[in-house]
Structures are given as C-alpha cells and as structure tokens.
Amino acid sequence: MECLFSEDLKWRIVYLHQDRYSKRWISKLLYISYSGVCKTLRNFRRWNCVENPFKGASGHKKLFKDSDMKIFSRFFGNGSNNKQVNINSNTVALVEILQNYMEEAERNELLRSAFIAKIGNGYVPEQFVFLDESAKDERTLSRRYRYSYMGTKAQSKVMFVRGKRYMILLALTIDGIVAVEVIERSYNKKKFKDFIYTQVIPHMNPFPGKNSVLIMDNARIHYNAEWISVIEELEGHILFLLSYFLDFNPIELAFSTIKAWLRRNNDFVLPSNSHQMVLVVPTLRIYSSLVLLSLLTVMVMLSSSLLALVLY
Known part of the structure; x- marks a missing residue:
C-alpha cells in the first residue's frame, strides 16, 4: 500500500x-x-509539482466524495452526537441507499429526454389531465416554522403520533381541479378504477380535444387494463410518468398548497369532525391561474431541457 x-x-x-x-x-x-x-x-x-495532477482517486470506486466524507467525520467521527446518542450503522447504510436511488435517477436521463421530446412536440397544455393521490395524517398539521423572540428558540406542542390516515385523490386540468375524492386509509386498484369511471372519464374528450391526455405516475394501483382500454376506445391518450419524473407533474404543487393551507389553518382543522370535508375545502384554493402558473413552470422546464438537449 x-x-x-x-x-x-x-x-x-x-x-x-x-x-x-x-x-x-x-x-x-x-x-x-x-x-x-x-x-x-x-x-x-x-x-513541476509534487503531485501528479492527472492522477485519479486510487482504490475501488468511492460511493461518496471527499466533501461528503468530511461531513460524515463531523457527525460520526466520535461515535456519538452532541446529545451523547450513539450513531447506529444503519443510519449510514440508509444514506448509502438514498445515494443509490439518486444514482438510479441519473441513469434514466435518456428516458427523461425522450419524454421531454414527446411532450414538447405532440401536446399542448389544454389537453392534459393530471392525476395523483396524497396522504394526510395528524402530523400533517404540524407547522415546520414558527416565530420567536430574537435569541430564543421557537417552541410549540405538536402531534407526535400519526393518527388516522386519509387519502385525497385529485384530477387537475388547466382550468383547476375537476375531480376530488377523500377516503380513509389507502387506495387500491378497485377504488382507483371507480374514481376513473365516475369522476375522470366524464370530463375527458377524444384526442386532440381538450382534457384528452391523462398523465399519472407509475404506481402499481394505476395500472389496470380495463379502464385503460375504455379510455383508448374513447380515443383518449394515457401517459405514465417513469420513476423520478415527479417534477413533471404540477399536481405536486397543488398538494403542497393544500398541505400548507392545512398547517396555517390548523385551529380550524383540528376541531372539525369531518376530515373529508376539511381536505376538500383547500382544494377550492387551487384556482385556474395557480394551475396555469404551475403548469407553465413545468412546461418552461420541459422546453429548456429540450432546448439543452437539441443544443447538445
């Protein structure tokens, strides 16, 4: 050595x-x-120097950069943190897993570029119907930031347990939210299929008309040959986002707005006995101009990525 x-x-x-x-x-x-x-x-x-300037890192390929290792040495170097809590090796293993996920996302750049080219060349914003679900439990209402006097820490009592879990399923177009459903617990293929039949398909039109392209992620419950064939028979299009494509779906911004409203108005939300209605109320704030802004943000990102791809 x-x-x-x-x-x-x-x-x-x-x-x-x-x-x-x-x-x-x-x-x-x-x-x-x-x-x-x-x-x-x-x-x-x-x-004319003491180090070979063209020499790469020796040994096996490193998972982390030198800057990453410096951060690890700061937190894990002494075997315990500033509160005298021992650092479990599983914590470091979890960081490695997250790093692997990031590397997998980077490996899909070719598919990502192909999707950008497909969206940029074949569709317009008025055709899109975005679909996705999100969860809410008792911890969703906890505010992440609070005010305090200068030089003092902001303290607050918040809910620590998860409590009951509610799922909200939205269909978003450039005109706003056209379909919403709130249920307790999680969605399965049957409940998702019923939502498509009863609330989404009535708002869709044959391609290339308005609301003719359904876009969603590749979750397992989203795949169902029955309702997919029905939409195709109605001359509609379906686009499934591949892994790590969540930034191409503006409905994520809608969910962020809804949860921010719930945190700001937790004094109204906590006493309520109807959690379904509480989750429906903030969806009224997703008006068309906000949808247009978020959709334009995604389209600009797609256009700039497509331009960079063409220039490359």
Whole structure:
C-alpha cells in the first residue's frame, strides 16, 4: 500500500534535494522510505509539482466524495452526537441507499429526454389531465416554522403520533381541479378504477380535444387494463410518468398548497369532525391561474431541457 505524505513534506524533499542532499540522506533525515523520495522527485521533474495532477482517486470506486466524507467525520467521527446518542450503522447504510436511488435517477436521463421530446412536440397544455393521490395524517398539521423572540428558540406542542390516515385523490386540468375524492386509509386498484369511471372519464374528450391526455405516475394501483382500454376506445391518450419524473407533474404543487393551507389553518382543522370535508375545502384554493402558473413552470422546464438537449 502506498504511503501518503503531506504536501509540505513532499516539498521539503524537493528543497533538500536542491540543496544537494542525496536521496538516501533525505530518506534518513525525514524518516520516510527511499521509494517515496524517488517518486516525489520524479513527479516534480515531470509536472513541476509534487503531485501528479492527472492522477485519479486510487482504490475501488468511492460511493461518496471527499466533501461528503468530511461531513460524515463531523457527525460520526466520535461515535456519538452532541446529545451523547450513539450513531447506529444503519443510519449510514440508509444514506448509502438514498445515494443509490439518486444514482438510479441519473441513469434514466435518456428516458427523461425522450419524454421531454414527446411532450414538447405532440401536446399542448389544454389537453392534459393530471392525476395523483396524497396522504394526510395528524402530523400533517404540524407547522415546520414558527416565530420567536430574537435569541430564543421557537417552541410549540405538536402531534407526535400519526393518527388516522386519509387519502385525497385529485384530477387537475388547466382550468383547476375537476375531480376530488377523500377516503380513509389507502387506495387500491378497485377504488382507483371507480374514481376513473365516475369522476375522470366524464370530463375527458377524444384526442386532440381538450382534457384528452391523462398523465399519472407509475404506481402499481394505476395500472389496470380495463379502464385503460375504455379510455383508448374513447380515443383518449394515457401517459405514465417513469420513476423520478415527479417534477413533471404540477399536481405536486397543488398538494403542497393544500398541505400548507392545512398547517396555517390548523385551529380550524383540528376541531372539525369531518376530515373529508376539511381536505376538500383547500382544494377550492387551487384556482385556474395557480394551475396555469404551475403548469407553465413545468412546461418552461420541459422546453429548456429540450432546448439543452437539441443544443447538445
């Protein structure tokens, strides 16, 4: 294994050699190997510096960069954090898993570019119907930021347990929300199919008419050959977003607006006995201009990405 010397020590080797010290004598003076002295002087003669500027990182391919490792050493270097809580190795393993997910997202750039080209060349915003679901539990109402006096920490009592879980399913067009449903617990294929039949299909038209293209992510409950064939028979189009394409769906901005409203108005939400109605009320704030703004944001992002792809 190669011995690593600090850069200032390597420069000391160069200075001593320029003062006519032999390589053997430099090795004895600095208590380093003879081969290390020779390698340092060889790099200096070749590159006029003590390090090879074209040398990559040695060893196996590293999962984290040097800057990442510095952060890890700050938090995990002493085996415990500032509250004297030992750091579990599973925490570091979770970070590695998240890093792998990010790398997988980067591997789909070709599919991402193909989707951008398809949307940019074949469709207009008036044709889109975006569909997705989101969850709400007791912790959703907890505000993440609060005000406090200068120099003091903001403190608040919030709900720690999850409580009952409610799901909200929306259909979003450029005119606003055209369909909404709130249920307790989670959706399955049957409930999702019933929502498509009763609330989404009545608002759709044959392609290339308005509301003729249904866009959703690739969740397992979204795949159902029965309702897909029905929409295709009605001459509608269906586009499934691939993994890591959530930023192409403006309905995520709608969910963000809804949850922000719930947190700001938790004094109204908490006493309510009808959680379904409480979740429907903020959907009225998703008016057409907000949808147009979020949709234009996505379309501009798609257009700029497509332009970058063409220039490349």
